[in-house]
Amino acid sequence: MSPFINIFIGIFVVVNVEYGDSLYVFKTKYFDTKLDHFNFVSNATFKLRYLINDTYWSPKSDSPIFFYTGNEGDITLFAQNTGFIWEIAPDFKALIVFAEHRYYGESLPFGNKSRDPEHLGYLSSSQALMDYVELIAELKQTNHDRKHPVIVFGGSYGGMLAAWMRMKYPATVAGAIAASAPIWQFTDMTPCDVYNRVLTSAFSMASRRCSSNIRRSWAAINNVTKTDGGKTWLNNTWKLCKPVTTAENVTALKDYLSDLYSNLAMVNYPYPSTFLADLPAYPVKAFCEHLRYEDLDGEKLLTALFGGVSVYFNYTGKAKCLDYSGAYQQSLDDSLWQYQACTEMVMPMCANGKYDMFEPSEWNLTEFSEKCYKTYKATPQPWLVKNLYGGKHISTASNIIFSNGLLDPWSGGGVLRNVSATAQAIIMPESAHHLDLRSKNPADPISVTTARKFYIYIIHGWISH
Incomplete structure (x- = not known):
């Protein structure tokens, strides 16, 4: 994440x-x-x-x-x-x-x-x-x-x-x-895993198999990108604008997916909306329609996942490829918010992969602080x-x-x-x-x-x- x-x-x-x-x-x-x-x-x-x-x-x-x-x-x-x-x-x-x-x-x-x-x-x-x-x-x-x-x-x-x-x-x-x-x-004030647990519950409400399949998809992505052939398959199947060729590319793709899931949950409105993306009513439900099957695994799972991801990035059918560089429209510049997150708006986030649908990740204030200082010469003040x-x-x-x-x-x-x-x-x-x-x-x-x-x-x- x-x-x-x-x-x-x-x-x-x-x-x-x-x-x-x-x-x-x-x-x-x-x-x-x-x-x-x-x-x-x-x-x-x-x-x-x-x-x-x-x-x-x-x-x-x-x-x-x-x-x-x-x-x-x-x-x-x-x-x-x-x-x-x-x-x-x-x-x-x-x-x-x-x-x-x-x-x-x-x-x-x-x-x-x-x-x-x-x-x-x-x-x-x-x-x-x-x-x-x-x-x-x-x-x-x-x-x-x-x-x-x-x-x-x-x-x-x-x-x-x-x-x-x-x-x-x-x-x-x-x-x-x-x-x-x-x-x-x-x-x-709030445990670092709460955000991802609530997020996961929104997908589980649409389909428990959906959140379970998302949880298993991280390992599927890791496995398929271990080989050059697997990377080529993913690049072609997911129509990636920038081919995945390095470990950094894989991390960027997974970060994109994490942001996408957050976006879908927040704009899970009962009517069509546009802004972060052109979306149907209850977009989480539309996403999960592609992941409601029990026997999904490996490439079959990732093919189904791409169908769900397409609800977000290509609901209109106009997108030529999947740009995983960011899940937000260009009208939103998040670099300034990142500075605020690096100073006073320090919101700890973590996942355990058991009670949520994400890869396990710990909140590490030291690591976070180092990245903030490297980027902004600023030290977070968590309290x-x-x-x-x-x-x-x-x-x-x-x-x-x-x-x-x-x-x-x-x-x-x-x-x-x-x-x-x-x-x-x-x-x-x-x-x-x-x-x-x-x-x-x-x-x-x-x-x-x-x-x-x-x-x-x-x-x-x-x-x-």
Whole structure:
């Protein structure tokens, strides 16, 4: 498995809307924010992009601000794929704001050099939260006589930011909807094998033989690639864009498969979706249709596995070959998230091959740290998030909804029980990764539609106090 486990693959999946198409309308604006909010001497700034829609806004009343805490990607992707905010804003007469996370999209502190390791030191959750606090203050500046309560929304890492923002800055934020936010997926909070166990269960629900066959496929790949003839067979049968010729190629192919399984589980939605890939409804089930047989082994197993993999990389039939260099579209640059994973977002992952469908792999912080230092000259701080935001000691938190779908592998590191009277956990058994923040769809499961109704009810309560 890759040492960099990418939570970034959880960012929103487009349904019937290609990137660049306009589903929701907004104005693009820029805000001068400090490069370092925690430096009393330096006043250096850069321009942070945000998207705003005031169509429903009633500035002369106490109508709320719905604020999306941007995460690891271009903010327009989130604005076009967080339909829940857009659908409820008219009834609340809310101002809609989507703020971009520093270092992503167009919010580049050092321009084209922002990704250079020597310029990455200002990329952190703490700095991003302060960007949002300052932006909200700017938005409210012209309406000092009005309350304008702020409700923050976020999914995945954005959901983590939403929850932490309410915890850290309650004077700024009235409440938070934190969808699929694995705030406990950190050292000493969640066992490192939980993610892969939950992921495996999603495939086992589709077919127990499916997860069993995936578990056995790793040995089949190892065996077939021991010989030149076997490599040639795999290259031809799997139509690999880059032939497998070395041990490094084999590792890259297996890392691709691991990422692919994660992606399928997270976007296991009840309707077709596009973004990470063109996918059918319930793509895990479609994948597992190819692996539901008991007598699969060797080349027969790998041929069947390629049929399942084709659901992900070639559902439309347009792909000429399988590019195993990455399971993500080019519009998603995960190098910046890898830096965050190498500093504060250290999320231990491991597998034992018995209770999950992966090759056994231990979590080795020393090895991980060495790779991080080699890449970024940065040393991971595994306990920083716990120290900054409280870890599991958050019983004083209030006005937060932690929602999780049990089909989502990140739910294992999420909040699955109430932590206080008003910091509540919402569990959706039939939901994948933050389905509840997406636009409503006739195929949505009852648990998701019920959760959305509860959010509306609870938001009314938050803004009335």
